[in-house]
Amino acid sequence: xxxxxxxxxxxxxTDTVYNGFIAVFKDKNPLHTEDTFAQAKKFxxxxxxxxxxxxxxxxxxxxxxxxxNVIIQTQEIKFALPVYLNDQLDFHAKIEDVxxxxxxxxxxxxxxxxxxxxVAKGKIQIGII
Amino acid sequence: MExxxxxxxVNDIFIDVLDNDDIVLTRATTANDIEEWDSLNHIQLVVxxxxxxxxxxxxxxxxxxxxxxxxxxxxxxxxx
Numbered sequence: 001x002x003x004x005x006x007x008x009x010x011x012x013x014t015d016t017v018y019n020g021f022i023a024v025f026k027d028k029n030p031l032h033t034e035d036t037f038a039q040a041k042k043f044x045x046x047x048x049x050x051x052x053x054x055x056x057x058x059x060x061x062x063x064x065x066x067x068x069n070v071i072i073q074t075q076e077i078k079f080a081l082p083v084y085l086n087d088q089l090d091f092h093a094k095i096e097d098v099x100x101x102x103x104x105x106x107x108x109x110x111x112x113x114x115x116x117x118x119v120a121k122g123k124i125q126i127g128i129i
Numbered sequence: 130m131e132x133x134x135x136x137x138x139v140n141d142i143f144i145d146v147l148d149n150d151d152i153v154l155t156r157a158t159t160a161n162d163i164e165e166w167d168s169l170n171h172i173q174l175v176v177x178x179x180x181x182x183x184x185x186x187x188x189x190x191x192x193x194x195x196x197x198x199x200x201x202x203x204x205x206x207x208x209x
Contacts, residue, residue: 073169073172073173074173097180099175099176099179099185100185100187100188101175101179101185101186101187101188101190101191102171102172102175102176102188102191103188104172104176106176125176127172
């Protein structure tokens, strides 16, 4: 892996992902489970949990990089727009910096929706173990 | 940049990364003197220092540092 290297993936917020998240973490806040509640708050429908995207990030780091001996050291994400059930998200990541002295990479990323709007962005620092 | 200024800026990085406002580094300070300075935080410190001073070190250079003073000397030598 080298500075400037880019990666692209596609993720779907399927029923399985959504229901699985709720089954595991029990967050049934009405914003995430009731269309009428979400619409009263000016959203199109129930809003997916932001941390579903962190699950996708985990998959990217663990499964999509060309090496497996990695560990996430730090991670930050900013949520810009809501994600809805059945959304397809394009994921883009780029190695922004390399710190060879401590075998560490800084990766910037964003998710965009079908309207090509960024719904979330952030950066992850990973170490080679 | 004078060595005292480097030490001050490194001190600020330690306070931020280790989330401890009470840290006061001296040239003799080592990881044994600061509870939060563990192996994972050491990585964060090095990354923050390399970013701040726009420098890159080798792993062997980092491992050779015996204390904060030698870390600051390495930063200073790269600034010249």
